[in-house]
Amino acid sequence: MKNIRNFSIIAHIDHGKSTLADRLLEYTKTVTGHEMQNQVLDDMDLERERGITIKSHAIQMDYIEDGQQYTLNLIDTPGHVDFSYEVSRAIASCEGCLLVVDATQGVQAQTISNLYLALDHDLAVIPVINKIDMDSAHPDEVEDEIVELLGCDPSEILRCSARTGEGVPEILDAIVKRIPAPQGDPQAPLQALIFDSVFNPFRGIIVYFKVLNGTIHKGDLVKFVNTGEQYHADELGVLKLKLAPRDKISAGNVGYIISGIKDSKEVRVGDTITHVDNPCSEAIEGFQEVKPMVFAGVYPIDPEDFENLRSSLEKLQLNDASLTFTPESSIALGFGFRCGFLGLLHMEIVQERLDREFNMEVITTVPNVSYKVYDKKGNMTEVHNPAGLPDVTTIEKIEEPYIHASIITLSEYMGPIITLCLSKRGTLTNQKYISGNRLELSFDLPLGEIVIDFYDKLKSISKGYASFDYYISSYRESKLVKLDILLNGKPVDALSSLTHADNAVSLGRRMCEKLKELIPRQQYDIAIQAAIGAKIIARETVKQVRKDVTAKCYGGDVSRKRKLLEKQKAGKKRMKQIGTVQVPQKAFLAVLKLD
Incomplete structure (x- = not known):
C-alpha cells in the first residue's frame, strides 16, 4: 500500500487538465504509439468537440522512482461549474490533487471552489x-495569486507546459513525494466506495470503486449497503486504458467490478460495497x-x-448520477418526463447525448427551477x-x-457586469481585488433569473474574461406569478412559466411576438395571448392563409x-373548432433566447 498514490487533477474549464493527463500517461508509458491521441481520457465525441470534460475518468499508471515501482491512480474530473458533483465524488476517492492554473488567465472562479472542496x-x-510556453503567459503574477490563495511557499509551485511536456517529470516526482499513501487495513472487513459506473450493452453495469479497507x-x-442487493464478483480488475482483470484488489487501490447488474436503480454513486458473510460495521459517509x-x-x-425514451434516460442516468426524471403528461405534447438537471450546460449535454448515443429526438420545454409554495394552512409543497x-386563492x-x-x-468590465446582475434582481454583497486589475464580485441572485441566458450574456459583455461560480444559499419569499400562453x-x-410580477408583462409581450414569427400560418386566424390568471396582458394574431374566392366574380351585384x-x-369557423395548432420545436427553444 505504501507505493500507491491516488490523485485527481482539478482546474477551471479549459486550463489544460486533459492535456496534462495525456502527458502523464505518455511519460509513464501507460499509453504508447497508435493509442496516443489528444484528450485520451475524453472518450465522448462531445467532449472532444467542445474541449471540455463531462465525465470523470479513472486510469492506473505504473511509475518507477529511485528503483521503487509506484502505482498511480489518476481520477480525472470535469471543470465546468455544472459538474461540481463529479468533482466532489472524485475528490472523496483521493488523498491528493494537482491544482492546475493557466499561466495566461490566472486563478478563476472554479479554481477557488474546487480548491475548497479539496x-x-x-x-x-x-x-x-x-x-x-505561451507568448501571453505571465507565470510570476499567477504565482503571486496562488501564494495568496493557498498561503504556500513559492518554491512549492511547479511550472509546466502540458503541450510540450516541459516540467512533467517534476510533477510525477511531486506526486510520489508529496501525496500521502492511502490509509487502510487489508485484513479488516471489506469497505469500498462506488465513485462511478458505466453501462456496457454486453456485460451490464461496470461499477468503479476505491477500496478503503479489506x-x-x-x-x-458482496452486497451494496444502501440498496441491500447481493451479487457475485464475476470479474474484478484495475482500470488501465482498457479493463485489466485481476484476482483480488486490496485496500488503497482503485478498480472495477462486473457482476451482471442490469438495472440502473441498483447502483448508487457513493454507496458502499461489503462482503455478505463479514460485513463492515458502517457505510462510508x-x-x-x-x-x-x-x-x-x-x-x-x-x-x-415514450418507452424508448424511458430506457434511454435510465441508461444515461447510469453514468450521469445527477440526472433525475419522473413521468409527466402535457396537453400539448402528450407523455414525457420532467427531468432535473444541474444547470443549463448539463441540460444541453443530456439533450445532445440522447440524440447521438440513443438516436432519440426530443422536445425540451422551457427550463425552470424548483419553488416552495406555502398554502394558507401552512403546508409546504415543492413545485418543479x-x-x-396550486390555485392562486389558496397560496x-x-x-x-x-x-x-x-x-x-478584469476591472474594466466591472460596470457592465454589475448592471447585468442588477437587471437580474441581484444584490452586490462584496467586491475585492485579487491582484493587479483582477477583482472578485459577489452577488446574491435568484436562481430562476440565471438559468436561461445569464452565462452567455456574462461571457459576451466581458469578452470571455469573466469566470462564474455559484452555490445555493437559501430560499427567499418572492412576488411570483404564473404566466400562461394561450393559443386560440x-x-x-409547455410554454407556461413562473416569473416575477415586475417582469411578467414585458416577458408575455416578447413571448407573443416571438411565437407570431415562428408559428406557421393556418387556414384560420390564430390568437396568441399571454395571461396572468384570467387577465390577458398581451396578444398577437397569426393571420390566416386565404384563397381569393371572389376571383370568379367579374362585375355584377356585390351580394354575390x-x-x-x-x-x-x-x-x-368550423375548421377552427376542430383545428389544433402545431407548435414547432424551435418555438420552445426561441423562448430561451429571448432578450
Missing part, C-alpha cells in the same frame, strides 16, 4: 502553473443525493417512442413545474431559491361576393 476533504494540494477477491459474494437545480419537460417527438402550481407565499455567485473579472384560447402548458365570403367565413 481542502474540506484534507487533500494534499500540489499547485501547478500550466501553459508557461480485500475483495474474484467470485466473492460524506456522499449525498445530488440535488438538481433546473427542471424541464423532455418529450419524444413521436409519442410511440408551473402547471403544478399564502412562494419562495424561490437564491444563489451566492462569485464572478472574477387553449393554454399551452358577400355570399361567397360569408360561405368561406363559415367554413373557416
